[in-house]
Amino acid sequence: MDVKPVSAFELDFVWRTDQGRVRQRNEDAVIVRPEFGLVVVADGVGGASAGDVASRLATETIAERFGRRVGASANAEKARLYLQAAVEEANITILRYARENRECTGMGTTVVVGAVGRDWLAFAHVGDSRLYRLRGEELVQLSRDHSFIQEVVDQGFFNTREDAKRYGIGENILTRALGSTPSVAVSSDVIAIDSGDLFLFCTDGLSGLVPDDWLKQILSSIEDDVLESAADALVGLANERGGNDNITLGLLRVGERVAV
Numbered sequence: 165m166d167v168k169p170v171s172a173f174e175l176d177f178v179w180r181t182d183q184g185r186v187r188q189r190n191e192d193a194v195i196v197r198p199e200f201g202l203v204v205v206a207d208g209v210g211g212a213s214a215g216d217v218a219s220r221l222a223t224e225t226i227a228e229r230f231g232r233r234v235g236a237s238a239n240a241e242k243a244r245l246y247l248q249a250a251v252e253e254a255n256i257t258i259l260r261y262a263r264e265n266r267e268c269t270g271m272g273t274t275v276v277v278g279a280v281g282r283d284w285l286a287f288a289h290v291g292d293s294r295l296y297r298l299r300g301e302e303l304v305q306l307s308r309d310h311s312f313i314q315e316v317v318d319q320g321f322f323n324t325r326e327d328a329k330r331y332g333i334g335e336n337i338l339t340r341a342l343g344s345t346p347s348v349a350v351s352s353d354v355i356a357i358d359s360g361d362l363f364l365f366c367t368d369g370l371s372g373l374v375p376d377d378w379l380k381q382i383l384s385s386i387e388d389d390v391l392e393s394a395a396d397a398l399v400g401l402a403n404e405r406g407g408n409d410n411i412t413l414g415l416l417r418v419g420e421r422v423a424v
Contacts, residue, residue: 174419185407
């Protein structure tokens with residue numbers, strides 16, 4: 165059976181997950197389904213409360229729902245709403261599992277997910293796992309962290325995150341996560357894609373250790389055949405800078421247009 169391409173562009177996907185140098189286990193999860201143009205990255209929270217279970221449930225629930233979708237990528241807005249619903253379903257799945265397995269009480273996870281369509285990318289996120297786009301020489305963070313430090317900056321208490329950090333505001337205090345409440349506010353959007361675009365989905369084990377300008381430098385250096393090398397370089401750099409958290413990423417490169 166012929167599989168209809170999900171996009172009008174060639175697409176390349178690479179993904180990595182690494183325990184890092186400090187944590188006793190890997191509580192991150194990543195699932196990539198090239199046939200659906202889907203990337204899901206999650207960062208479990210809760211430590212002893214089974215963050216690894218929560219991140220696995222989130223990625224598997226979202227990927228499974230996308231696997232049985234019918235026409236979800238027919239248009240951009242439908243895909244955005246579908247992603248949002250898939251993340252909400254993952255939230256309920258985590259809550260239900262925690263109720264049925266008391267050792268998992270209090271577990272939760274962040275998530276960032278993207279789905280490529282014909283000439284667009286729909287994405288959704290909860291928490292502080294991030295989505296970046298490199299276009300030309302410009303690296304832009306497309307997601308916006310659901311964290312206390314981001315909130316105090318947005319509300320004008322500080323001019324920048326660096327100012328807030330100097331004041332003592334921690335970066336790891338989440339204001340939203342899957343598994344924390346029965347209803348979760350999911351942020352979502354759709355953007356146009358073009359040849360040459362490079363998207364990075366990652367947990368804060370990468371973005372918290374590797375500054376944006378360093379991310380840009382590595383991603384900008386990618387040649388046609390070294391997408392995998394760039395993924396390895398990002399993981400290696402995060403570990404060199406301490407590796408104090410699990411490190412997970414997904415890279416999506418938009419290639420030449422192949423369909424009219």
